[in-house]
Amino acid sequence: xxxxxxxxxxxxxxxxxxxxxxxxxxxxxxxxxxxxxxxxxxxxxxxxxxxxxxxxxxxxxxxxxxxxxxxxxxxxxxxxxxxxxxxxxxxxxxxxxxxxxxxxxxxxxxxxxxxxxxxxxxxxxxxxxxxxxxxxxxxxxxxxxxxxxxxxxxxxxxxxxxxxxxxxxxxxxxxxxxxxxxxxxxxxxxxxxxxxxxxxxxxxxxxxxxxxxxxxxxxxxxxxxxxxxxxxxxxxxxxxxxxxxxxxxxxxxxxxxxxxxxxxxxxxxxxxxxxxxxxxxxxxxxxxxxxxxxxxxxxxxxxxxxxxxxxxxxxxxxxxxxxxxxxxxxx
Numbered sequence: 001x002x003x004x005x006x007x008x009x010x011x012x013x014x015x016x017x018x019x020x021x022x023x024x025x026x027x028x029x030x031x032x033x034x035x036x037x038x039x040x041x042x043x044x045x046x047x048x049x050x051x052x053x054x055x056x057x058x059x060x061x062x063x064x065x066x067x068x069x070x071x072x073x074x075x076x077x078x079x080x081x082x083x084x085x086x087x088x089x090x091x092x093x094x095x096x097x098x099x100x101x102x103x104x105x106x107x108x109x110x111x112x113x114x115x116x117x118x119x120x121x122x123x124x125x126x127x128x129x130x131x132x133x134x135x136x137x138x139x140x141x142x143x144x145x146x147x148x149x150x151x152x153x154x155x156x157x158x159x160x161x162x163x164x165x166x167x168x169x170x171x172x173x174x175x176x177x178x179x180x181x182x183x184x185x186x187x188x189x190x191x192x193x194x195x196x197x198x199x200x201x202x203x204x205x206x207x208x209x210x211x212x213x214x215x216x217x218x219x220x221x222x223x224x225x226x227x228x229x230x231x232x233x234x235x236x237x238x239x240x241x242x243x244x245x246x247x248x249x250x251x252x253x254x255x256x257x258x259x260x261x262x263x264x265x266x267x268x269x270x271x272x273x274x275x276x277x278x279x280x281x282x283x284x285x286x287x288x289x290x291x292x293x294x295x296x297x298x299x300x301x302x303x304x305x306x307x308x309x310x311x312x313x314x315x316x317x318x319x320x321x322x323x324x325x326x327x328x329x330x331x
Contacts, residue, residue, distance in 0.1 A: 005049075005051060008084055008086070009047070009049060009086060012079075012081050012084060012086045013038070013047070015079075016078075016079040016088055018038050018040070018045065018047075018088065020040065021038040021039055021040040021045075022038070022039045022040065023036050023037070023038050023039075023047070024036060024037055024039075025037075026046060032050065032051055032054040032055050033048060033049065033050045033055055034048075034049045034050075035047065035048055035049070036049065037091065038088075043091070044091040045078060045088050045089065045090065045091055046075065046088070046089040046090070046091050047086070047087070047088060047089075048060075048086065048087040048088075048089055049085065049086060050085040050086070050087070051085050052083070052084075052085045055085055056082075056085070056214075057080065057082050057085050057086070057087055057214070058082050059131070059132075059214045059215070059216070060087070060213070060214035061077050061080055061082065061087065062129060062130075062131055063129055063132070063186075063213050063214065063216050064076070064077050064213070065077060066129035067210070067213070070124060071120075071205070071206065072117065072120075072121070072205065072206075072208075072210060073092065073197075073199050073202060073205075073206050073207070073208060073209045073210060074209070074210050074211075074213070075089035075090045075091075075092055075209075075211070076089065076090040077089060078090060092197045092199050092209040092211070093197055093198075093199060093200055093209070094197075095197055095198040095199075095200070096193070096194060096195075096196065096197050097110050097114075097193035097194075097196040097197070097198070098193045098194050098233070098234075100198055101193065101234070105198075107236075107237070107240060108240065108243075110193075110196075110198065111228070111229075111236075111240060111244055112244070112247065113204060113205055113207055113208050114191075114196060114208050114228060115225070115228075115244045115247050115248055116204070116205050116247075117205045117208050117210070118191075118221070118224055118225060118228075118248065119247075119248060119251045119252075120205050121185060121186060122183070122185040122221050122252070123251070124185075127185045127186040128184075128185065128186045128218045129186070132186065132216055132217060132218055133217055133218065134184075134217065134218045134219065135187060135217040135218060135219030135220075135223075137173065137176060139217075140172070140176055140270060141169060141172055141173075143270065143273075143274035143277070143278075144168075144172055144270055144273045144274055144277070145168075145169075145277070146273075146274060146276075146277025146278055146280070146281060147273050147276055147277040147280075147322070148160050148165065148168070148277075149277065149281075150277050150278075150280040150281040150284055150285075151276050151277050151280040151322075152321075152322065152326070153284075154280045154283065154284055155326045155329070156326075157321075157322070157326055160321060164317075164321060167317060168317055168321075171313045171314050171317055172270075172314075174313070175266050175269075175310055175311060175313075175314065176266060176270065178262050178263065178266050178310055179219075179220045179222065179223075179262075179263045179266040179267045179270070180220055180263070181220075181259035181260075181262055181263050182220050182221050182222055182255050182259055182260060182263045183220075183221055183252075183255070184218055184219055184220055184221065185218070185219075185221050186216055186218060187216060187217050187218065187219040187220070187223045187224055188210065188212075188213045188216050188224050189212075189213065189215040189216050189217060189223070189224070189227070190212040190213070190215060190227070191210075191213075191224040191227045191228050192227055192228055192231050192232070192233065193228075193231060193233065193234060194212075194233060195210065195211040195212035196208055196209060196210060196211070197209030197211065220263050220267055221252075221255075222260065222263040222264045222267050223267045223271070225244075225245070225248055225264075226264055226267050226268050226271065227271060228244075229241045229244055229245070230268055230271075230272070230301050230304075232272075232275050232279075232294045232297060232298055232301075233294055233297075235297065245260075261308070262308065262310055264305075265305045265308035265310060265311055266305075266308075266310060266311070268301065268304075268305040269302065269305045269306065269311055269314060272298050272301045272302050272305070273302070275294075275298055276295065276298050276299075276302075279291040279292060279294065279295065279298075280292075292329055295327075295329050296328075296329075299327045302318070306318070
């Protein structure tokens with residue numbers, strides 16, 4: 001961190017009475033954001049350091065206040081300097097789902113309320129706050145395009161021809177609308193166990209702390225479900241995935257299992273291709289190679305969703321241009 005940035009942070013903390021608090025690094029993530037915990041006799045708060053121009057805290061603030069007002073356990077925004085990219089947030093604790101599961105916590109006891117959060121959110125008539133944009137085709141295409149921008153060069157593949165790139169885009173333009181066979185709602189976008197906490201002293205959906213939602217969009221209700229249950233970082237037991245899908249569908253009888261399965265397959269393929277490209281970018285551009293450990297799991301997920309008939313053309317394209325020999329990373 002630059003001395004100039006640290007001076008800015010100290011000034012922000014002083015303005016809000018936290019400059020004398022004990023301060024320690026809490027976490028960093030795949031973005032430019034960093035989190036520090038501040039602690040004194042009053043308790044604990046979290047400092048989000050999200051430096052512009054790489055980061056913009058305003059979407060986080062807007063969505064946090066929207067969800068907090070509707071009874072969800074998101075960090076309350078206690079102070080903000082949006083221009084500087086600094087926030088003081090409620091501290092929801094240390095019990096992330098990732099840590100709890102690593103300690104042997106019952107997975108059903110964690111996943112069931114996390115699904116119930118999505119059920120409650122998707123039942124809200126005003127789930128999508130003002131200013132949240134639709135998950136549009138241009139963004140979806142840019143995201144899947146990361147596979148040939150970052151992944152294929154990383155594994156030593158030959159550059160794709162203009163015709164192959166055009167075919168790739170055409171396939172996605174045909175299949176992406178199928179994801180909208182289900183209703184739309186607020187898509188939290190990074191709804192997975194690294195971004196969920198078990199909040200002490202709270203029950204039901206309030207027991208689920210939600211940490212990361214600044215990239216939220218309006219899109220198919222299957223997206224966050226799939227993000228949680230086909231987690232890039234963890235193998236979720238198949239029986240639990242099946243049970244949680246049924247739990248969700250039982251709350252929305254108007255969604256047919258067939259439409260749900262089609263939307264799921266398309267959104268899963270889109271997300272997994274995006275994450276494959278993004279993890280490659282983190283390694284090549286940002287020198288964060290540890291995300292590559294998850295690549296085998298992501299390719300297994302791709303094999304699962306490509307079995308859906310709607311993705312037959314995408315399956316053929318990948319078999320030709322990203323054969324299995326390019327899906328095995330030697331680390």
